[in-house]
Amino acid sequence: MxxxxxxxxxxxxxxxxxxxxxxxxxxxxxxxxxxxxxxxxxxxxxxxxxxxxxxxxxxxxxxxxxxxxxxxxxxxxxxxxxxxxxxxxxxxxxxxxxxxxxxxxxxxxxxxxxxxxxxxxxxxEQAKPQELNIIKDINPLLECFNIKESDIGIGDEFINPRIVSTGLPDILLPLKEKNI
CATH class of the missing domain: 3.10.310.10 (Diaminopimelate Epimerase; Chain A, domain 1)
Structure with missing residues (x-):
């Protein structure tokens, strides 16, 4: 063939x-x-x-x-x-x-x-995003990305990273500054 x-x-x-x-x-x-x-x-x-x-x-x-x-x-x-x-x-x-x-x-x-x-x-087109999980233990992410807990969130608010999917699961990690 x-x-x-x-x-x-x-x-x-x-x-x-x-x-x-x-x-x-x-x-x-x-x-x-x-x-x-x-x-x-x-x-x-x-x-x-x-x-x-x-x-x-x-x-x-x-x-x-x-x-x-x-x-x-x-x-x-x-x-x-x-x-x-x-x-x-x-x-x-x-x-x-x-x-x-x-x-x-x-x-x-x-x-x-x-x-x-x-x-x-x-x-x-993407499928509608589905939240699969909220990541409560952020220590592996802090270590992996060499960031501090205070770097995570939007504005002054801490927002837990999440696993979401539009077809394949991905981690959404909100960072307060784009240059972190």
Whole structure:
């Protein structure tokens, strides 16, 4: 079986910059083990496997070198840029084309902005944030980021860090100053 795989640098206009993602624009016929092995071989943070459903809907799967994950922001941007750039998603002269990705985190819209028939940018919808946990033991964060408890919060108010998710869990750590 022949599989086309691309490495795309996301969030940059310069080669070898940004955040790399592996992109498989047509993953029809690949088994889970094939996807995992390809991601392991690519050995970058995420490899994206795209299974077209119709011209506006795509099943998207994200694999790290060791496991599948529910969602990947830079992988999504890279995947839909690649689909549009390579003509899998037909370009329009000027305007926005909205398509949808079906992921393990849900169905999310993706907007592809075209200018003079070229991809200008790609934006993705996020699921509504869900608070998963309030972090009460902040000592590991203080040590990890080399900050003091008094650095955490907004204004004069201490606000506990939280674990939130729009598809993948992240830590929100409110800091009083942006230069901390």
């Amino acid at each position: 022949e599989v086309n795989i691309y490495q795309v640098d996301v969030f940059t206009h310069k080669p070898f910059g940004g955040n790399p993602a592996g992109i498989v624009p047509d993953a029809r016929g690949l088994k889970d083990i094939d996807m995992q092995n390809i991601a392991k071989e690519m050995n970058i943070s995420e490899t994206v496997f795209i299974i077209p459903i119709d011209e506006n809907n795509y099943e998207i799967r994200f694999f790290t070198p060791v496991s599948e994950v529910d969602l990947c922001g830079h992988g999504t941007i890279g995947a839909f840029y690649t689909l549009a750039y390579m003509g899998y998603i037909p370009s329009i002269n000027n305007g926005i084309k909205k398509v949808y990705q079906n992921t393990k985190a849900g169905k999310l819209g993706v907007e592809i902005f075209f200018k003079n028939g070229e991809v200008e940018k790609v934006l993705m």
